[in-house]
Amino acid sequence: DIQMTQSPSSLSASVGDRVTITCRASQTVRGYLNWYQQKPGEAPKVLIYATSSLQTGVPSRFSGNGSGTDFTLTISSLQPEDFATYYCQQSYRTPLVTFGQGTKVEIK
Amino acid sequence: QVQLVQSGAEVKKPGASVVVSCKASGYTFANFAISWVRQAPGQGLEWVGWISTYNGKTDYAQKLQGRVTMTTDTSTTTAYMELRSLTSDDTAVYFCARNYGSHSWFDPWGQGTLVTVSS
Numbered sequence: 001d002i003q004m005t006q007s008p009s010s011l012s013a014s015v016g017d018r019v020t021i022t023c024r025a026s027q028t029v030r031g032y033l034n035w036y037q038q039k040p041g042e043a044p045k046v047l048i049y050a051t052s053s054l055q056t057g058v059p060s061r062f063s064g065n066g067s068g069t070d071f072t073l074t075i076s077s078l079q080p081e082d083f084a085t086y087y088c089q090q091s092y093r094t095p096l097v098t099f100g101q102g103t104k105v106e107i108k
Numbered sequence: 109q110v111q112l113v114q115s116g117a118e119v120k121k122p123g124a125s126v127v128v129s130c131k132a133s134g135y136t137f138a139n140f141a142i143s144w145v146r147q148a149p150g151q152g153l154e155w156v157g158w159i160s161t162y163n164g165k166t167d168y169a170q171k172l173q174g175r176v177t178m179t180t181d182t183s184t185t186t187a188y189m190e191l192r193s194l195t196s197d198d199t200a201v202y203f204c205a206r207n208y209g210s211h212s213w214f215d216p217w218g219q220g221t222l223v224t225v226s227s
Contacts, residue, residue, distance in 0.1 A: 001170075032211040034213040034214075036153075036214075038153075043203055043205075043216075043217035043218065043219055043220055044153065044203075044214070044217055045215075045216075045217070046213050046214060046215045049208075049209065049213040050209070050211070050213075055215065087152065087153055089153075089213070089214075091209075091211045091212050091213060092211060094207070094210075094211050094212045095141065095143065095157075095158035095167045095207070095212070096155070096158075096167060096169075097143070097155050097212070098155060099145075099152060099153040099154070099155070100152070101152045102152045102153070
């Protein structure tokens with residue numbers, strides 16, 4: 001299985017901050033890397049698919065980048081509604097997908 | 109709108125089985141596979157398995173092989189996940205999700221079904 005490692009596991013940030021989350025795969029996933037946001041008590045929601053494509057309806061302050069084994073999710077200006085847990089997911093080996101362990105973004 | 113609605117919470121004893129359903133609406137059911145993902149309390153997301161709604165082909169997480177079965181009923185556009193020989197380690201919220209795209213991302217997700225295994 002392809003292992004996905006996110007860093008950091010958690011971070012504290014203020015409204016308006018620029019936040020970057022990193023995801024590293026144990027082997028290449030080419031560009032098949034997706035990002036999800038999950039709020040407490042809710043199902044995850046896709047933000048970015050295929051490394052950098054913004055899902056319809058997702059604010060443009062979210063962006064994704066990377067290739068091969070190293071990927072990033074960036075929030076350009078953190079908003080109150082962005083405090084949540086973020087997961088990366090490789091879908092290179094679809095249907096056998098794997099998720100990162102999650103990054104919890106908390107209010108400073 | 110595209111929607112997946114799951115069955116309600118379940119409480120089961122160790123050794124029992126559970127069936128969770130996932131009713132799809134708002135799109136052509138047979139055109140998109142369904143994946144199942146679980147999340148233990150306070151933990152991350154774990155892929156459980158996948159079923160093609162077109163031909164019923166399945167693929168399961170290795171650690172659950174032999175205990176999990178996924179099926180679909182195209183007449184009711186419903187997917188099912190059965191998990192047998194439950195232990196406390198199976199306590200989790202189980203989500204279904206539509207596979208979208210050739211190298212699928214998951215969109216949308218069902219609301220989740222809490223399965224609690226307790227004696």
